[in-house]
Amino acid sequence: MPAPGDHDARRRDVSVAVWSVLAARGFGGLTLRAVATEMGASTGLLTHYFPTKRALVRHALEIAEERTDERDRRVPADEGMEALRAALLDVLPLTPETTAMSRVWVSFWDGALGDDALAARQKARYERWRERLSRHIEAAQRAGRLPAPADPGELAAAAAAFAHGLVVQALFAPDDFPPDLQARLVDTFLAAFGSLTALD
Amino acid sequence: MPAPGDHDARRRDVSVAVWSVLAARGFGGLTLRAVATEMGASTGLLTHYFPTKRALVRHALEIAEERTDERDRRVPADEGMEALRAALLDVLPLTPETTAMSRVWVSFWDGALGDDALAARQKARYERWRERLSRHIEAAQRAGRLPAPADPGELAAAAAAFAHGLVVQALFAPDDFPPDLQARLVDTFLAAFGSLTALD
DSSP states (O other), rough: OOHHHHHHHHHHHHHHHHHHHHHHHHHGOHHHHHHHHHHHHOOOHHHHHHHHHHHHHHHHHHHHHHHHHHTTTSSOOSOSHHHHHHHHHHHHHHHHHHHHHHHHHHHHHHHHHTTHHHHHHHHHHHHHHHHHHHHHHHHHHHSSOTTTOOOHHHHHHHHHHHHHHHHHHHOTTTTTHHHHHHHHHHHHHHHHHHHHHHHH | OOOOHHHHHHHHHHHHHHHHHHHTTTGOOHHHHHHHHHTOOOOHHHHHHOOOOOHHHHHHHHHHHHHHHHOOOOOSSSEEEHHHHHHHHHHHHHHHHHHHHHHHHHHHHHHHHOOHHHHHHHHHHHHHHHHHHHHHHHHHTTTSSSOSSSSSHHHHHHHHHEEEEEEEEHHTTTTTTHHHHHHHHHHHHHHHHHHHHOOO
């Protein structure tokens, strides 16, 4: 029987391998065999951790959520236009690490749309994200930097839409969407919504 | 040997079944077995049409592209702000038919990100779409309804981003994103970019 330390280390190896497969092939390419190959282990060993494909997908989702939550905590706690900008930049594929994360989430949308429990989870993630964006938007409205009559929730949906649609285009054409262009597009988006204020 | 007419009719049945499976389960859930069940046919019959999973995916993609191109042709040929608005509304899940189409394309992103040939095809689709949007944007710029110094290609990328990100949120929360809210968000987006003009 392996020592508990070995077991924990092995679990971490499994998680790292699951993440590598996800980042390279998405949820659609996530199989026990692919994870085993990534680890240089047998499929049999993997079935000890994941008796079913569903268990594997659930674990993959937990890793993705954990990594995303870690990232979310890096966004400045202060609110308003700068925090909104930081929160949007934070979901874009600007680095290899965030590109992998973006690719995993885009891939997860497919799996989630075909599974009621996963879809509910994704819907709740969106709600939490829009709530966080709304807080920044309300602060920007109080500061006169976003139009005050606009519904913060609707502006949050618009901002989330813009960021996620940019993620998808950038994933398919990384050379056409270098980090500086992605950042410029975010600034144009924020300037556009900000300029509505001048017309209030 | 069946008459050629039978063969064509059967091909249409197959295509309809492939579309139904795609709309319900996405590319991730597209299997010969699922299509066979949808048709009430044997998996053996299906292998006559699709000897490999890859052939099935290729056919599914052709159906999706054909249906999308038919839809694209419905957008008014005239250019400018109204055509831009129509082109954005056209990709949103506003009806059961366009919801199915949106769901299929979101699902396809996952498959395409894991396959170089499919990714190149998706990248080219995005380029063609941004070019079409750019033509409307240039006309709107000439009419003074969008900011003239802005790069039309970048505004097209921003508009495409906004629309696709809205698609994803609406697919996960159809009750929270009824058609009138989706249309209102498009109008807010266009008003925001249009109001940049006032600040030129």
